Amino acid sequence: MKTSIRLRINKSKLVQWVIILLAFACVIPLLAILFYIIKAGITKINWNFLTNIPKPVGEVGGGIANALVGSIIIIGVAAIIAIPLGILSGVYLSENKKSLLAYWCRLCVDVLQGVPSIVIGIVAYFWMVKPLGGFSALSGSVALSIMMLPIVIRSTEETLKLLPDSLREAAFALGIPFHRVILKVIIPCGFSGILSGVMLSIARIAGETAPLLFTAFGNPYLTTNITKPMHSLPLLIFNYATSPYNDWHDLAWGASVILLVFVLVLNIFTKLITQRWKIQL
Amino acid sequence: MSETFKKDAITLNEESLGVIDSKKTAESLSARALKRSGGQIRMEGFFKKMLILMGLIMVILVFGILITLIVESMPSIKVLGMRYLWGRTWDPVQDIYGAFPFLLGTLLTSFLALIISIPFSISVAIFLGEYFPKGWFSSFLKNTVELIAAVPSVIYGFWGLAVLVPIVRTFQSKIGVPPLGVGIFTASLILAVMIIPYAASLGRSVIQMVPSSLKEGAYALGATRWEVIRSVIIPYTKSGLFAGILLSLGRALGETMAVTMVIGNTSHLPTSIFSPGNTMASVIANEFTEADNPIYLSALIELGLVLFLVTTVVNMIGKKVIGRFTNE
Numbered sequence: 037m038k039t040s041i042r043l044r045i046n047k048s049k050l051v052q053w054v055i056i057l058l059a060f061a062c063v064i065p066l067l068a069i070l071f072y073i074i075k076a077g078i079t080k081i082n083w084n085f086l087t088n089i090p091k092p093v094g095e096v097g098g099g100i101a102n103a104l105v106g107s108i109i110i111i112g113v114a115a116i117i118a119i120p121l122g123i124l125s126g127v128y129l130s131e132n133k134k135s136l137l138a139y140w141c142r143l144c145v146d147v148l149q150g151v152p153s154i155v156i157g158i159v160a161y162f163w164m165v166k167p168l169g170g171f172s173a174l175s176g177s178v179a180l181s182i183m184m185l186p187i188v189i190r191s192t193e194e195t196l197k198l199l200p201d202s203l204r205e206a207a208f209a210l211g212i213p214f215h216r217v218i219l220k221v222i223i224p225c226g227f228s229g230i231l232s233g234v235m236l237s238i239a240r241i242a243g244e245t246a247p248l249l250f251t252a253f254g255n256p257y258l259t260t261n262i263t264k265p266m267h268s269l270p271l272l273i274f275n276y277a278t279s280p281y282n283d284w285h286d287l288a289w290g291a292s293v294i295l296l297v298f299v300l301v302l303n304i305f306t307k308l309i310t311q312r313w314k315i316q317l
Numbered sequence: 318m319s320e321t322f323k324k325d326a327i328t329l330n331e332e333s334l335g336v337i338d339s340k341k342t343a344e345s346l347s348a349r350a351l352k353r354s355g356g357q358i359r360m361e362g363f364f365k366k367m368l369i370l371m372g373l374i375m376v377i378l379v380f381g382i383l384i385t386l387i388v389e390s391m392p393s394i395k396v397l398g399m400r401y402l403w404g405r406t407w408d409p410v411q412d413i414y415g416a417f418p419f420l421l422g423t424l425l426t427s428f429l430a431l432i433i434s435i436p437f438s439i440s441v442a443i444f445l446g447e448y449f450p451k452g453w454f455s456s457f458l459k460n461t462v463e464l465i466a467a468v469p470s471v472i473y474g475f476w477g478l479a480v481l482v483p484i485v486r487t488f489q490s491k492i493g494v495p496p497l498g499v500g501i502f503t504a505s506l507i508l509a510v511m512i513i514p515y516a517a518s519l520g521r522s523v524i525q526m527v528p529s530s531l532k533e534g535a536y537a538l539g540a541t542r543w544e545v546i547r548s549v550i551i552p553y554t555k556s557g558l559f560a561g562i563l564l565s566l567g568r569a570l571g572e573t574m575a576v577t578m579v580i581g582n583t584s585h586l587p588t589s590i591f592s593p594g595n596t597m598a599s600v601i602a603n604e605f606t607e608a609d610n611p612i613y614l615s616a617l618i619e620l621g622l623v624l625f626l627v628t629t630v631v632n633m634i635g636k637k638v639i640g641r642f643t644n645e
Contacts (some may be wrong), residue, residue: 048541052448058440062517063461065510069468069476076479125375128368141372144379150632151382151625152571154598158605158621159382162389182378189375213357215364243469246573246598250605270471270574277475278578292472303467307460 070296077293080286089258090272093281100291102258106173106266110252111242113177113262118184119234125185126192126230127218149186156182157247165251173266176252180244184237191233195226232309239302243295245270269295383625390619393612401619407584407600409608414616416623418586422594423624425501426576427569429590430508435562438513442520442558443546450525459521466514474578477507482579489591499581500593507575512568516561523557523642524550557642563635571628573598597624 084099091098125141132138156179164175203225207217223230248254253265254275269291276288393401397414404415441462449455485506486498527550535545551558581593582603595603597620608614 044541044544048543051543051546055440055443055448058437059444059458062437062441062465062513063458066461066465066468068480069472072476072480073472121371121374124368125371128372131368132372137369137372137376141375144375146632146636147379147629148375150567150571150628152573152598152628154571154573154601155382155386155621155625158389158601158618159385161605162385163381185375185378213354213361215361216357218364239467243471245469245471246602249602253606270469273471273475274574274578277471277478288475292475295469296472299467299469300464303464304460307463 073289073292073296077289077291080290081293085287085290090256090284090287093283096283098283098287100269100272100287100294102255103267103269103272103291104294105258105260106252106255107242107268107270109260109262110173110176110180110248110266110268111238113174114180114184114241115234115238117177118181118188118237121181122185122188122234122237123192123223123230126189127196127222129189129193130196131218145186145189148182149190153183153244153246154249157250160247161250168263171251171253171265173252173262173264176248176266176268177262179247179251180241183241183244183247187237187240188230188233191236192226192230195229195233196222198229199225228309228312232306235302235306235309239299239306242302243270243299245274249274386618386622386625390615390622393615393619396612397616401616402623405586409604409610409613412610412612414612416597416616416620418584419595419597419600419620420623422501422580422587423570423596423598425587425590425594426504426508426580426596427566429501429505430512430569431562431566433505433509434513434516434565437509438516438561438565439520439558441513441517442524442561443550445517445521446524447546447550459518462514462517465510470511470572470574471578473507473511474575477503477575477579481506494589494591497581497591497593499579500591501580501587502590504576504580504596505590507579508569508572511572511575512565515568516558516565519561519564519639520554520558523554523561523639526557526643527553554642556638560635560639560642563631563638567628567631567635570631571598571624573602577602597621 084097086099086104087101088097088099089102090100125145129138129141129145160175160179160182164178165171168175199222203221204217207221212221248268248271252268252271254267254271255265256267259266273288273291273295276284276291279285393414397404401414401416402420403417404413405417406413406415407418441458445455445459481503482498485500485503486496489498490496531549531553532545535549540548576596577599580595580599582595582599583593584595584600585592587594601617601620601624605614605617608617
């Protein structure tokens with residue numbers, strides 16, 4: 037009798053330790069990736085690396101200026117397209133909770149959130165690249181903005197749901213028209229939540245490669261023309277990582293550090309905001 | 318008397334004239350206000366219509382994606398029919414398109430990744446949901462696990478190529494299979510890491526929802542901690558954990574870049590879990606820009622359509638299950 041109780045207690049303790057071990061084993065890959073990439077890439081980063089475009093194979097030096105500029109432009113245009121659309125759709129969903137269209141809209145946002153990025157790339161190819169007659173940064177931005185939308189919409193809707201009804205009622209009681217209540221009262225009150233959703237979505241699209249393969253395509257030269265093919269950091273990493281040349285691997289490691297740090301800082305920053313304002317995303 | 322009265326009346330009249338005057342201004346003022354508020358009302362109607370339009374745009378967007386995929390894959394559906402899904406050879410040069418190697422590759426990598434990741438993700442969920450729900454220690458683990466999902470997939474791929482492939486290669490030469498390094502097994506390992514956070518975070522939130530009265534009842538009957546987990550928490554949260562695993566699966570099915578970089582990219586039917594292969598997503602990524610003939614291109618798009626439908630169904634089932642769990 038006593039031994040059986042001891043057995044059960046020991047079993048319970050054993051399982052607890054196994055679970056703790058397994059749980060902490062999950063941290064190892066992330067730390068390994070972080071350390072390895074920073075170790076391999078940090079020495080490659082210097083002023084020339086940031087301001088030069090890649091040199092042909094065999095020449096020493098060269099940088100990733102084209103990809104840096106391209107990434108900023110592509111993400112910027114995507115944000116300009118997706119943020120107003122996303123916030124307004126989120127407002128619509130939080131204002132009309134029960135209508136039929138809201139039900140379908142919510143369903144579609146759920147579907148969109150799960151669509152593989154490569155499929156969005158294909159669709160953007162047929163919507164933008166074919167009609168425009170060639171690969172362009174603009175089509176890449178459209179593809180990325182489609183990926184941003186669900187995150188922005190969800191965070192806007194969830195944030196606005198948390199605002200007390202008395203706030204809107206007070207504003208309506210003052211005789212303020214609907215659109216001014218939304219734009220001047222509701223959205224400013226939920227600003228931090230919406231902002232964190234926007235930052236999260238930017239962090240997500242910053243590392244997306246698959247939709248850019250058939251849209252922005254990549255370009256070895258520096259360009260700021262959004263109707264022409266353009267390079268971006270993840271595309272450059274993919275192209276150079278799968279190439280056989282060591283010089284190009286070095287460029288890819290340096291680019292990986294920049295991309296990884298950018299994405300992780302954005303994520304941590306977002307976490308701090310959401311913790312401070314107690315928003316559930 | 319009467320004169321003063323008259324005078325008063327005159328002044329009154331004058332005053333009333335003044336009053337009329339000010340009434341006029343008031344009228345014109347209120348007319349202006351009316352006009353402005355008319356503008357406001359129009360603006361309000363316009364704004365409401367715009368919001369509805371935004372909602373419509375989202376619906377149109379998703380149906381547009383579906384319709385575009387169907388229309389563009391029509392040539393291959395017409396020419397190849399159902400044969401397409403079961404054909405075992407993919408040879409664009411000779412115009413033979415059979416997607417079975419890619420379907421098998423996707424299924425193999427996704428399920429292998431799930432099997433590898435489930436013990437870890439459920440452990441994280443139990444650890445954060447039951448053993449240590451509060452404190453900096455658990456919030457550190459929670460945030461770190463969530464950051465796993467934030468790392469771009471191309472970086473996983475690059476790291477896998479540089480670190481994991483050599484490790485797998487030595488492992489393969491030890492157990493006596495051709496030491497290629499790249500292949501379905503390597504891709505599954507990378508995928509397993511990438512999908513841990515999805516099942517873990519959902520699992521954590523459902524485990525925290527277990528009513529404490531149930532757990533306390535079990536403890537009062539003399540159950541140990543493990544027995545409470547096994548016979549109270551896991552049965553209670555079964556559907557929620559299942560939903561989390563489905564969301565992980567949906568993620569694994571559509572993952573492109575990391576898999577493309579380490580899977581080896583051959584269109585042959587994989588013979589074992591160590592052989593190189595291709596998934597649906599990786600073959601699209603590799604061959605889409607090279608597809609020169611219309612049937613080839615539309616065969617690739619049909620793969621995209623299959624991928625879209627499968628991930629949507631998996632995600633929707635997951636969402637339905639979790640919705641039912643939270644409503645109960």
